[in-house]
Amino acid sequence: MAYYRLCDYGLLLREKSITNKVASPVKFAEYLYAGLRVLISPEIGDYSEMVSYYNLGHVVNSAKELTSLELNWSSEQERGLHRFALDNLSFENRVDDFKGR
Numbered sequence: 630m631a632y633y634r635l636c637d638y639g640l641l642l643r644e645k646s647i648t649n650k651v652a653s654p655v656k657f658a659e660y661l662y663a664g665l666r667v668l669i670s671p672e673i674g675d676y677s678e679m680v681s682y683y684n685l686g687h688v689v690n691s692a693k694e695l696t697s698l699e700l701n702w703s704s705e706q707e708r709g710l711h712r713f714a715l716d717n718l719s720f721e722n723r724v725d726d727f728k729g730r
Contacts, residue, residue, distance in 0.1 A: 633663035637702065641669040641676070642689060649673055661685060661714035664707030668695070685710060 633639070639660025643649045652674045660667050667686035671677050680686045689695060 633660065633665055636663075636665055638686065638698070639663070639665040639667045641667060641673055643670045643673060645670070645672060658714050658718040661710045661718065664704075664711045666702065666710065668698075683713065685713065 639656060641654055641657060641660075643652070649670070650672045654673065654676070657667060657669075657676050665686075667676075667680050668689050669677050669680050669686065671688055671690060677688050681688050687694065687698065
């Protein structure tokens, strides 16, 4: 995961399909854990909506949108993404969901 530190964004750009609509890509959590903003296609599981709602990156509808992305990102914002991943996407913090409470 150290190589993620060299990146500005994590990419989850996929074609529109039923498979991708119900997908739950592990890379999503890995990117956030590393402090990367996520560029994601619309309708990738629940993650596309999560990116918009929590400002975790950008939902990319067209290639033209990629040219106007902000590349400056503070270490505080990176830590915020990391904290979001720990709080919402890590197994340790979600184990009760699997136990059926």
